[in-house]
Amino acid sequence: MTTAPQELTVTIGDVSRTLPTVRAGGMGRVPLVEFIGDSEFTKAVAQEMVALIPAGTEVLLTVVTNALPLTHELSDRSGLPYVCARKKRRTYMQQPLIQDVPSMTLGVAETLWLDGPHAERLKGKRVTIVQDVVASGGTAQALARLVERAGGTVSGYLAAFRQGTPTLDVIALQDLPRTLS
Numbered sequence: 001m002t003t004a005p006q007e008l009t010v011t012i013g014d015v016s017r018t019l020p021t022v023r024a025g026g027m028g029r030v031p032l033v034e035f036i037g038d039s040e041f042t043k044a045v046a047q048e049m050v051a052l053i054p055a056g057t058e059v060l061l062t063v064v065t066n067a068l069p070l071t072h073e074l075s076d077r078s079g080l081p082y083v084c085a086r087k088k089r090r091t092y093m094q095q096p097l098i099q100d101v102p103s104m105t106l107g108v109a110e111t112l113w114l115d116g117p118h119a120e121r122l123k124g125k126r127v128t129i130v131q132d133v134v135a136s137g138g139t140a141q142a143l144a145r146l147v148e149r150a151g152g153t154v155s156g157y158l159a160a161f162r163q164g165t166p167t168l169d170v171i172a173l174q175d176l177p178r179t180l181s
């Protein structure tokens, strides 16, 4: 007998989304949060997150891909500048900081690249790390290391959703189940 995958509906502000579930590595089905291609949901989430930005934050730091539109909207609403790490080297990068992600939920090895001029914008600043989802916390740890290497300090970890029990102290709008079936 086949069991239909469970659905998960989340509501942020007055916007609701039924999240698709996907198989992720050996984890079973996990809810998939997508901001790419969904400006209405992205704006609603950013609107709710503004109040959660730690006091004293001077710069937001995120990483491509899915967290980028969310951080852009958060920057727009908070007035704080943001910096974005890449997951691929670009030929135009100047003395980038290169940081491996220690572990990831989906089990895919990843390396973060922060262009030198962008790293300069973190120097001496209090930086909040912004993500769409924090699960294991591996990506957050790698971003924190980039902040330190750039000469900044981490003010906090802010995510739209926390999935599971990351070891880091993450401020999140909502918790998502680790697996659905």
Ligand SMILES: O=P(O)(O)OC[C@H]1O[C@H](OP(=O)(O)OP(=O)(O)O)[C@H](O)[C@@H]1O
Pocket: 064, 065, 066, 067, 103, 104, 105, 106, 131, 132, 133, 134, 135, 136, 137, 138, 139, 140
């Ligand atoms: O806490 P962790 O276990 O590190 O997992 C969280 C990361 O996993 C997802 O990235 P994904 O690989 O799906 O990247 P994408 O945004 O480029 O799709 C999500 O966007 C977070 O960055």
